[in-house]
Amino acid sequence: MSNDVQITYVNNSVNYDQPTVFVFTKNMTPTFDVMADGIAWRIMPNIGKGSSSCFIYPIEIGLQAMWGGYNTTQMISAQIGERYTVSEDSTGIVLQPGGSASQPTAIEIESMVQVSGGIRAQICKDGQVLMHKDIVAYGQRAAFILHPKLYWGVASEIQEGQPISSAVLNSDHFFEQDIEGVTKATVTLIGNLKEGYRFIVDNQE
Numbered sequence: 001m002s003n004d005v006q007i008t009y010v011n012n013s014v015n016y017d018q019p020t021v022f023v024f025t026k027n028m029t030p031t032f033d034v035m036a037d038g039i040a041w042r043i044m045p046n047i048g049k050g051s052s053s054c055f056i057y058p059i060e061i062g063l064q065a066m067w068g069g070y071n072t073t074q075m076i077s078a079q080i081g082e083r084y085t086v087s088e089d090s091t092g093i094v095l096q097p098g099g100s101a102s103q104p105t106a107i108e109i110e111s112m113v114q115v116s117g118g119i120r121a122q123i124c125k126d127g128q129v130l131m132h133k134d135i136v137a138y139g140q141r142a143a144f145i146l147h148p149k150l151y152w153g154v155a156s157e158i159q160e161g162q163p164i165s166s167a168v169l170n171s172d173h174f175f176e177q178d179i180e181g182v183t184k185a186t187v188t189l190i191g192n193l194k195e196g197y198r199f200i201v202d203n204q205e
Contacts, residue, residue: 009186011188029143040162057125086109106144107123120136152199183205
């Protein structure tokens with residue numbers, strides 16, 4: 001993906017039960033589990049029939065690390081093919097560039113700090129957590145591989161930044177949207193509670 005993507009969500013479903021639509025993406029590493037590791041990056045609640053919501057999926061990638069439950073490094077801009085290191089200098093625990101990743105398609109974050117419970121590595125878009133890896137221990141690395149795809153789902157209860165595993169999902173089948181080479185797209189929810197909901201891409205350019 002080489003550009004920001006402007007996405008418009010339109011609700012054309014008959015959804016008197018008012019489900020919340022959410023968007024996430026997948027870490028394309030072999031160990032990624034959607035239900036265990038997926039994060040609701042964007043949610044769109046209370047969008048009535050005929051109404052819409054717009055958001056940008058930016059090209060810029062943010063990276064940060066958490067430790068101790070509440071502590072967070074400064075978010076830095078990350079590049080695909082690079083490795084970043086969580087280490088401790090005279091100012092404390094920091095996140096800094098650390099050379100090339102072991103895979104040219106990956107962003108890696110390596111922990112070189114000894115903290116209880118390890119660190120949590122987080123990839124962010126637009127300041128919000130897009131994907132994460134828990135419990136990265138001292139001397140270990142977390143790898144993130146991003147493909148230009150977004151996934152859409154419907155939930156009765158879900159919060160932005162919440163793990164998908166803790167949401168009340170209407171279905172564990174997700175609509176895949178390919179955004180490679182796309183600058184604008186409209187995704188529409190159709191259907192109803194009886195027949196089920198589904199997403200379609202109305203138009204894109």
